[in-house]
Amino acid sequence: MTFKELGISDKLIKGLSELNIQNPTKIQELVIGHLMQNTGDLVAQAQTGTGKTAAFGLPILERINPKDDKIQAVILSPTRELAQQIKHQLFKFTKYSDKVFMEVVFGGEKIEKQIQNLKRPTQILVATPGRLNDLIRRKAVDIRDAKLMVLDEADEMLSMGFKKDLEFILNTMKHKKDIWLFSATIPTDIKYIIKQYLEPNAKQIKASGNELVNEKIMHQYVPCDTDEKMMVLDYFLKTQKKERGIIFCNTKNSARALHEQLNARKISTGILEGDMHQKDRDKEMRAFKNKKLDLLIATDVAARGIDVANLAFVVHYEIPKQVDYYVHRSGRTARAGKTGISMALCTKNEVTQIKKIQQELGIKIKPVPFG
Structure with a gap:
């Protein structure tokens, strides 16, 4: 299928074409095809390098209300490098679309500067779990109105020791929201997060055999x-x-x-x-x-x-x-x-x-x- 057949808007497709992204990968076809037609939680088992960022990023961009300056989507990533990469890619996708306000926050940089940046309109927040936890506790950011949470490379977040931060953030967003969890592997800790925080009927998109x-x-x-x-x-x-x-x-x-x-x-x-x-x-x-x-x-x-x-x-x-x-x-x-x-x-x-x-x-x- 093409991105157009999956329901992606012409403006975003033009941005993708400029990046030489012409046809969806398998995981993009499966994930985008579902998310453009359905609401609710999602568990996608997808390996690094298969195009996950576009798989969740394009449906997020399609859902953003340009007239609402509050945080509408939160994307959690295990490392600062990946968080920066996600924001960078989403920004490139929107070259010909309505402006979407994005911020990225992570540890290792002065928190005061990030607090100042978050006073600007922010519709998509990309963050590492530890830094977002800190910002929430300082009341420097409010994610309670967000309708969507993405957990990218969830297995890596847990293996790096972010379980408590992740649980605190998910508990902060106790209102009705969609959670999209992406993970290369589904170990016991991930199964716990899925059972504890996602709907029992969450959509499962799982690669099989050597597709992992x-x-x-x-x-x-x-x-x-x-x-x-x-x-x-x-x-x-x-x-x-x-x-x-x-x-x-x-x-x-x-x-x-x-x-x-x-x-x-x-x-x-x-x-x-x-x-x-x-x-x-x-x-x-x-x-x-x-x-x-x-x-x-x-x-x-x-x-x-x-x-x-x-x-x-x-x-x-x-x-x-x-x-x-x-x-x-x-x-x-x-x-x-x-x-x-x-x-x-x-x-x-x-x-x-x-x-x-x-x-x-x-x-x-x-x-x-x-x-």
Whole structure:
């Protein structure tokens, strides 16, 4: 189906066309098709990089009343980077539409400036849970009239420790509202949120089998010993030439060690790990986004919310302990209709975990011999 057939207005379609967004992705077709025809709660299981922002953003923009300056929709996001990205994308969609007033608030910046900004007309508020909690308690923002709440990457919000903030915000909006929950995975904590705060008959849009992972990703693993991993990685990076990607480690210590090893080999690489100060994290992300760095080493928690276009590959230098992490890692490549590689460096002891990932996700991870 086309965006027009899904019910999106010509003005928004013109904005999409200028961004070279011509046809809806599968998740966009399913979600927009439902939301343009129905009210009520929604649970959508959708992987990062499949076009979720447009899937919920376009129906929100269609619902905004331009004559009402109050907050009509709240979008919660796990990280400041993703929150900023959402606001940026929605703003681009509205280039030819009626002006929609949006604000974004997140931790790590002076709250006083954000409080001042919220005194302006605001119809859509994009926020991280911790900062929105703080603003509500200070009575600096009123979301009680909002008719719509989006929980984007809900599983990541909970895994980052935002459960209490999320519950406080949802309880603040006890009046009748629609809740649209988007999550790559549906762990126990998410099931609790769904049961506690969404309608029992909430619409479920769930990808099945290998649709949980972007089908444009080529999944591979290289069997090797631990002391061979650096040699394998070095060889793989040379095959990629000037392509850009992210290398994942399980711990901050292994991320730091790998960072030192690569830089010693004159391979310019950035790093994101959990103990970094926000200003240092921002500096690394700017360098990576501005293409001053082609490679970034990251731990799973530190990489939450990364949204960088045109990444050709991700490397699992260490196999993730949880299947969910494999989904999130792999989703950093093959975005916006492009293809990408998810390459795992796998010791004999980790083959069992690879097989578990294959089975649970319904995908084929192809062994690639080295040497």
